[in-house]
Amino acid sequence: MDIRPLVAQPRGKGMVSVSRKVTLGLKFVNPIERRNSRRFPITLPVLFRWADGEEHYDVGHCGNIGSGGIFVFSTKCPPAGVEIDVELMLPAFDLVPHPVRLHCTGRVIRVEACYHLSGFAVAGQFEDDALIRTAVAISA
Secondary structure, X not given: OEOOOEEXXXXXXXXXXXXXXXXXXXXXXXXXXXXXXXXXXXXXXXXXXXXXXXXXXEEEEEEEXXXXXXXXXXXXXXXXXXXXXXXXXXXXXXXXXXXXXXXXXXXXXXXXEEOOEEEEEEEEEEOOHHHHXXXXXXXX
């Protein structure tokens, strides 16, 4: 588990990116961006479940979301590599007048911990990718 501190970086228009930086002497090395889709910061409660011989269910909060996956903050994290189901509800807003349930099925690709904060990244697909693409297009 990586315990290097998180570093906030401004990304324009009031957005902040949080990443880890490796200190090698006095140099900072930025991590390589491997995402194929844009992520959007959003804070909503999520439910997630995975199985590793037994069923596990837990709750957390979404840190960011995109058409290729989601980052979840939680006190209990599944191990990297496990298949996982994540569900969250988007509240109604101007263009979508009713709440929308999103379901993502994917694989945990990274687990992070920093002091009392922990979370995990899921690379996966949402049941209704057309809805995600529409939301991404609206907020872009």
